[in-house]
Amino acid sequence: MTDATLIPWTRFLSGTKTRILILPTGSLEQHGPHLPLWTDTLIAWKLALKAAENLENEDVEAPVLPPIPYGISYMWNNNEGTISVKQDTFVKYLIDAAVSALRWGTHLVILNGHGGNVDAAKYAAREIAQLSNKPVAVVNWWELVRDVIEGVCETSFFHADECETSVAAYLGIPITGRPRPSPQPFRRRQPGGVHVYMPEHELRHEPGSFGSPDKYSAEKGRKIVKEFVKRFTAFVTDFIKQR
């Protein structure tokens, strides 16, 4: 059984046998008029469950922990329904949950589904590894398959767009109505090595989707997810040896 929310406690006897804990992180934030608020978390969780199933077939025990439900979503804070936590809160909660969980596992993979969590997840991972004395990895799912996304999708990846809608459709996440094209500008690209931070609390984004979500298909999503599961499995199989 790969879904840790359904496992009896007696299955978590100790962390002596190789056991990879997968901890999904996401967000509860606006995802345009056609995707649910919990899209990022649902994608991360469902990808984790698919990957864990695949790992189990290869005899690697990889229970998927319940996801951290809220993320860092300053960017969409003025869109109704978005619930955001401060970076500090997110980091502390993630560290506490992960260090506690690692008493019953040998390795931890944080499977992140939300761009706003990237810096905080990496910061937390470094601390978790020190505190637990166990290896910790952060996987941002879209980064693991960025080349696949670029090959499969006609428009570039950002938020509630062609790619994310396709992946959501394939994973059975409900799509409300027909997604419409949202030809609003993507964020300005900065030179490599430059990180720019803007105050983001005053904006309200309409419609909240980007690019061409109307070009989505479950088939595009299937191709991306299939390759993700393959690469994630290969990574974890190698990660086990890094101890």
Ligand SMILES: [Zn+2]
């Ligand atoms: Zn998203």
